[in-house]
Amino acid sequence: MGVILLITGLVLLIFILRAAWVTFSWYYWIPRRIRRVMAKQGVHGPKPKFLVGNLKDSAALVASSTSSDMESISHDIVGRLMPHYVLWSKLYGRTFIYWYGSEPRLCLTDPDIIRELLSSKYVQVSGKSWTQRQGSKHFIGQGLLMANGSNWNHQRHVVAPAFMADKLKTRVGYMVDCTNRLVTSLRDAVGSGNDEVEIGAYLTRLTGDIIAGTEFGSSYENGRQIFHLLEQLQNLTARTSRYIWIPGNRFFPSKFSREIKELNRKVGKLLMDSIQSRRDVAEIGRSSSYGNGLLATLLAETQKRTNGFSYSLQLVIDECKTFFFAGHETSALLLTWAMMLLATNPAWQEKARAEVAQVCGDDPPSWEHLPKLTVLNMIINETLRLYPPASLLPRMAFEDIKLGDLHIPKGLSLWIPVLAIHHDEEIWGRDAHEFKPERFAGKSFSINRYFLPFASGPRNCVGQTYAMMEAKIVLAMLLSSFSFTISKNYRHAPINVLTLRPKHGVPIHLTPLKP
Ligand code: HEM
Numbered sequence: 001m002g003v004i005l006l007i008t009g010l011v012l013l014i015f016i017l018r019a020a021w022v023t024f025s026w027y028y029w030i031p032r033r034i035r036r037v038m039a040k041q042g043v044h045g046p047k048p049k050f051l052v053g054n055l056k057d058s059a060a061l062v063a064s065s066t067s068s069d070m071e072s073i074s075h076d077i078v079g080r081l082m083p084h085y086v087l088w089s090k091l092y093g094r095t096f097i098y099w100y101g102s103e104p105r106l107c108l109t110d111p112d113i114i115r116e117l118l119s120s121k122y123v124q125v126s127g128k129s130w131t132q133r134q135g136s137k138h139f140i141g142q143g144l145l146m147a148n149g150s151n152w153n154h155q156r157h158v159v160a161p162a163f164m165a166d167k168l169k170t171r172v173g174y175m176v177d178c179t180n181r182l183v184t185s186l187r188d189a190v191g192s193g194n195d196e197v198e199i200g201a202y203l204t205r206l207t208g209d210i211i212a213g214t215e216f217g218s219s220y221e222n223g224r225q226i227f228h229l230l231e232q233l234q235n236l237t238a239r240t241s242r243y244i245w246i247p248g249n250r251f252f253p254s255k256f257s258r259e260i261k262e263l264n265r266k267v268g269k270l271l272m273d274s275i276q277s278r279r280d281v282a283e284i285g286r287s288s289s290y291g292n293g294l295l296a297t298l299l300a301e302t303q304k305r306t307n308g309f310s311y312s313l314q315l316v317i318d319e320c321k322t323f324f325f326a327g328h329e330t331s332a333l334l335l336t337w338a339m340m341l342l343a344t345n346p347a348w349q350e351k352a353r354a355e356v357a358q359v360c361g362d363d364p365p366s367w368e369h370l371p372k373l374t375v376l377n378m379i380i381n382e383t384l385r386l387y388p389p390a391s392l393l394p395r396m397a398f399e400d401i402k403l404g405d406l407h408i409p410k411g412l413s414l415w416i417p418v419l420a421i422h423h424d425e426e427i428w429g430r431d432a433h434e435f436k437p438e439r440f441a442g443k444s445f446s447i448n449r450y451f452l453p454f455a456s457g458p459r460n461c462v463g464q465t466y467a468m469m470e471a472k473i474v475l476a477m478l479l480s481s482f483s484f485t486i487s488k489n490y491r492h493a494p495i496n497v498l499t500l501r502p503k504h505g506v507p508i509h510l511t512p513l514k515p
Pocket residue numbers: 144145146156211322323326327328330331334388389390393394452453454455458459460461462463464466467
């Protein structure tokens with residue numbers, strides 16, 4: 001009995017000592033070493049506080065700058081959304097280091113260094129940090145967005161073909177059908193005397209319906225329930241990630257972890273319903289394949305083993321959650337900001353409408369029409385420049401690497417402030433904060449280097465072409481069905497909660513153009 005107690009006590013002691021050592025090096029030793037390495041190279045930043053780093057300072061600055069709406073519809077929003085960036089880059093130069101809790105983050109704005117970091121050279125030795133992965137573990141798990149190294153490589157190769165031109169071509173009809181339903185419900189709203197609508201809510205439902213239908217073959221209802229649950233999961237996991245991490249704390253049950261578990265069970269069940277019905281069709285011999293879309297590609301993968309990697313059912317579920325999340329909100333925000341910009345720029349609205357009429361006539365947009373909608377393309381790019389839905393790009397160095405002359409030690413997080421780069425007057429000129437789609441006329445290499453709404457390099461957005469195609473179809477159909485102006489109730493208040501969004505939505509007035 002005494003011996004058993006002694007052994008148990010020893011095991012416990014080793015566990016506690018190990019946890020203490022991991023916590024100490026995580027919160028003190030590693031950050032201190034990184035800080036010294038960067039200081040030696042002349043890279044400085046605000047002084048961090050123990051455990052919280054500069055989190056409190058940046059949160060206080062953002063809380064103050066976003067506490068009220070903007071006085072006018074100005075697109076000069078960097079000072080509002082990233083006041084800490086503006087302050088620290090003034091004090092410490094454009095490459096500076098700050099602390100997200102105990103995680104050191106290096107802010108990078110040099111385009112050559114950014115391109116190098118995002119290039120294939122570093123794709124295997126950089127990726128999503130432990131903090132990020134931990135924060136989204138119960139939300140999107142090991143799906144593509146959070147995968148690293150050889151797993152990422154394998155997953156990317158599996159899903160990428162589902163977003164190539166030949167596959168995307170087949171999605172046009174479905175996108176048009178969903179948008180037709182949107183146009184009908186907007187007409188109904190106007191017909192019933194309500195000509196002012198908050199267009200963001202409609203567009204969020206639309207992009208949700210589109211991704212659920214094209215990639216997962218989900219019914220509207222099933223898709224909506226999944227989005228609703230994922231939203232709750234996202235909020236809960238974001239709240240839990242604010243707490244300090246101590247090794248082993250996952251073993252202690254909490255109210256949050258119980259709620260997260262329950263939500264995950266519900267999402268898992270809904271996704272399993274879709275998965276099972278596809279499997280039934282394929283496996284009882286009624287069909288030779290799992291059908292179309294991403295889910296079919298993933299299910300086919302569960303039957304294979306390539307270089308020791310295979311898709312488990314859990315990974316299929318994580319991937320589904322990833323694509324439901326990544327393919328939905330960002331696209332809805334692009335469309336919502338584009339509608340705000342068109343509603344406040346009637347000349348560009350007219351120009352785009354005229355182009356749609358000339359290219360598509362009375363038909364809905366087709367795959368062949370899309371490349372001809374060049375004005376619309378410029379408008380979409382300018383929207384993504386001014387209001388990039390993903391306004392920060394994070395990467396972590398998993399090994400010591402060299403970027404330009406900078407030595408980046410293993411464990412340093414690298415943050416690319418896309419919004420600040422997109423609004424930089426030195427790059428875009430003194431009119432950087434103005435809506436001027438003409439800056440995207442023709443192709444300019446120098447502009448492309450600074451334009452990062454979808455990131456760049458091998459780990460760029462896998463759904464980029466899908467998103468651009470969807471945006472063109474939806475905007476073309478809205479432009480040819482309605483003219484619109486911004487409502488006097490619109491309050492210009494961009495905020496950044498993971499993605500860049502209008503705090504109070506975008507109310508617009510619609511006037512139907514055709515019966
Ligand atoms: C306007 C719409 C969109 C924007 C602005 C956008 C932006 C981005 C950005 C900036 C990244 C890189 C994130 C990072 O590495 O931290 C990314 C990655 C990703 N996006 Fe998008 N995205 C959009 C639409 C879509 C759509 C429609 C899908 C799916 C159909 C999608 C799926 C993904 C996935 C799975 C990744 C992870 C890729 C990887 O790590 O290999 N996105 N997106």
